Ligand SMILES: [Zn+2]
């Protein structure tokens with residue numbers, strides 16, 4: 001493993017206006033042990049509104065799975081929505097200041113009946129069910145609210161990741177605009193496609209895929225199969241791959257993508273979700289083994305549901321971004337937009353790959 005210090009600014013291959021400062025010497029600076037925010041690992045909490053037996057404390061479910069008997073996943077409306085469809089008209093007369101009505105929809109997905117269960121502890125079947133619930137709600141919200149331009153599915157897990165309710169849950173927010181993080185990816189990947197005729201995400205997957213070569217020993221006449229994982233490869237299933245981004249903003253950031261080109265999360269099948277569940281479970285097990293007590297955000301980026309979205313069907317590739325939170329962004333990062341990563345992504349990928357899974 002390299003011990004050489006790295007100090008370089010990496011340009012994101014997908015969105016070139018995003019860049020990251022990789023500065024490994026900084027990770028070694030002396031610092032006081034930061035107080036860690038421990039994760040709530042209990043199975044049941046008497047006072048938790050999302051726990052079994054406390055269902056009356058949430059609005060009635062808009063979806064429950066399984067439909068009868070004890071639920072495994074419950075979807076309820078958020079009592080404190082960020083966006084909603086009740087009419088609050090913007091109060092400003094537009095001038096230089098532009099306003100878009102805060103129209104939308106905000107739901108909570110209670111991911112599991114077990115209060116503090118982590119993703120790597122959930123069964124593969126359960127994780128596959130969770131992704132099909134995301135898909136079902138997205139379908140429903142797009143069909144029901146035609147003014148919705150984008151639906152963001154995300155999860156905050158642990159206090160360090162902004163989770164306000166400790167019970168494991170995801171959120172789904174239907175928005176009246178395409179958020180710029182997604183729009184930048186859509187536009188930049190389309191311009192890459194226009195120039196090269198290829199999807200940038202597929203190109204990066206090809207680079208990360210393990211390389212198999214055959215060498216021929218002329219003295220013995222034997223053939224050798226050589227197997228070399230790509231620098232950014234973490235984990236793979238039949239349909240999905242987990243990779244370490246070249247310009248990772250977070251030390252342990254990992255992206256999971258379908259191996260075949262697929263622009264829209266809504267097109268994924270149950271068989272694919274089953275494979276995604278396995279890749280996610282193994283990836284989270286690796287993260288847990290390397291950094292322990294993982295607290296993270298994850299979010300789904302898929303092609304926006306807007307007119308002309310077919311233009312992006314060949315250039316955009318849906319993915320899940322997992323961002324473990326091991327530090328709090330500093331004023332430099334917020335002020336410059338330049339994230340500082342203190343671990344070389346190739347080295348982080350190697351550490352994650354080296355974990356022997358049970
Ligand atoms: Zn709970």
Ligand SMILES: [Zn+2]
Nearest residue numbers: 199202261317
């Ligand atoms: Zn692709």
Ligand SMILES: [Zn+2]
Nearest residue numbers: 185301319321
């Ligand atoms: Zn993305």
